[in-house]
Amino acid sequence: MEDEDQDPLFHLILIRWVRGCAMKVTCDRPALSDALAACTSIIASRTPKPILQCIRVTATKDELILTAYDQELGLRYRVSEVDTARPGETLVSGDRFFSIVRESVDESLALEADNGTLHIRGRDSHFQIFGQDVRQFPPVVDLEGEPDLCLRADALQACIERTTFAAARESTRYAINGVLWEKRAKRLQLVATDGRRLARAGVSPEKSVGGDSDVIVPTKALTTLSRLHVEPDAIIDVQLLPNQIIMRTPKATISSVLHDGHFPKYDDVIPKDCDKKLEIDAAEFLSAVKRAALLSTEETRGVRIAISSDGLVFSSRAPEQGEATIRQNARYSGPNVEIGFNPTFLVEALRVCSGAVSFEVKDGSKPGILRCGPDFLYVVMPVNLS
Template identity: 25%
Template sequence: MQLIQATRDAVLKPLTTVVGIVERRNTLPILANVLIRKQGPQVSFIANDLEVQITTTADFGVGEDTIATTVAARKLLDILRALPDFGDVKIALDDNKLSVLAGRSRFALQTLAATDYPTVSQPEQWDASFTMPQKALKHLFDRVHFSMAQQDIRYYLNGLLFVTEPGRVSAVATDGHRLAHSSTVVESATAQTDIIIPRKTVHEMQRLLSDDSEATVQVDVTATQIRFRFDEIEVISKLVEGKFPDYKRVIPTGYTRHFTINREPLQASLQRAAILTTDKLRGVRLELGGNLMRISASNAEQEEAREELEIDYAQEPLDVAFNVSYLLDVLSNVKTDAIRWSVQPDVNASVLLTLPDDDAFQYVVMPMRI
């Protein structure tokens, strides 16, 4: 019973879209599979890891019948990638085996019943819904994702706070040592919601969203789920339970010492200084004063790096240390010409990094002792 006939690349595109969430090791063997549903010419590919589900559709089904099955996702992906890029690929289901035919190549793969595949049940009504451009949503995630915690026992930090309020959407991430906040105007947002999106879902959305597309994303939210729909893709994710820290209290206000520095020279200087730090101690010292930023790093082998950059800072000197990785993260992900620093004359005070002429982004980094 033939399911699909299309070019190799046409089949690869939807399969590649969903296979990113398929884990190589699963407690449920069927989760290593992709669910293929054919309803007439429309074919859906669905992957689910019990936290996030991705569905995408394409019009290359053969016949008008309705068929569903599941097959090992990465095996099918690897086979398609290895096939030569000419002629059509034919995929059929016979005797509980999925056959893949292309030219003189033949493959037969074991299947598991589609009825055993766990799919996410969706609510009849969502608490909040709005639309925004793809590039705006990707921009929001890109500016904060690096501050999410990794495997923190405070599980609510292993995700991204997604805040909607009338006319605006914000994203916040923190690991307890630094915090990134970014927001954007979304006129169609009307409800007030605060939810935590899992780390894996954020990374999948970054992979799937386009950097430059003005096409809209439909976003739907409940207390336990979030759904994104764009192009021919649907992403549904569970949410992280827990109370996210009050980020507004963490972002400093009232700082009176500011200077602006070009991003790329600063990034290059920090990258060079970081060479002499160690994995256990990633600290660099920043000395501000006399219209200079002096960057230094040293290690247990008595090796030392020193860099100097000109800045417009004539106030009393300030000597403070930071984890260089935290500084490089923001400089790598926020693609602007310049970064605005705001500091206090206190070695224990956090630094506030913002963007000139743009109050929609804040990055707070706590100092460290070295």
């Protein structure tokens, strides 16, 4: 009897086990393209571990599951528009796979994996991608058990949109590179700051279990969630673990490590003495700031706002280039005051507002407050324009 090490059948089985089990499915191309777009968005273009540039493709009898991972963030995306002839899995380059699917003109594609190679067939095309060892791909967790929070997708997406832009991008203070989640019995608040501005947005969960908790969620995890196509009234389940957050939509599950460290006591920087308050339409405010900023420079880098009972006057100047003045109506009856701001900081906040907003200041040297409804507050430091 031949030794199993010399048995060709044994070697074929071993190759299939290492590089992936035989798989054969027909998949809706647009749905597959959406899934690959989401997965490739978290893959690093450069990494010391090339295996992390791959996507694990798993076919079950009911769906196709695509999995991506970057050591801190994992994404499992489920595609239900499939017809599975043979379950199995393989591991292939995410960018290559996505490029082929994205450029295809077919409504559906046939995927077949065998002997470590993924075959992608369309009406007039046949691509082959050589796979990697499936066993080398790290496990990516799914949400198991009862979620700690259940939130409407549109409400959570609004909170993410209203906070992530204010998080620090490059900072030695690791904690403020993420967004603080303050979970209370009937309220969830997201807070972000980079030391020069602070954004806070709140939402009432559809369901909340367990006690109060504060965690710092990496910005990348939240922006990944915000890019997913989720119906506004869909429910997003959230599970908070000691060092991890898991967020599940009807089609995808995102898992991410949490940031260590302590988020600053942000209540201390929210002014309590802003006695000059005006009301203005957010779109008009945004337009005025953007136009005034057209003649600001890196040196001046600011827009001056003069507030009086006659309304607002936005002005800026660029030495040897010109000046800008924009007048805007607003509801205000207090004393005159002038204050300067970095226009980018105002524009980014006003873009996530709609309808009437209130703007509060104390004087030209103190932070200003922008409010939009009961759920959004934004604090921004002034700049010296003297």
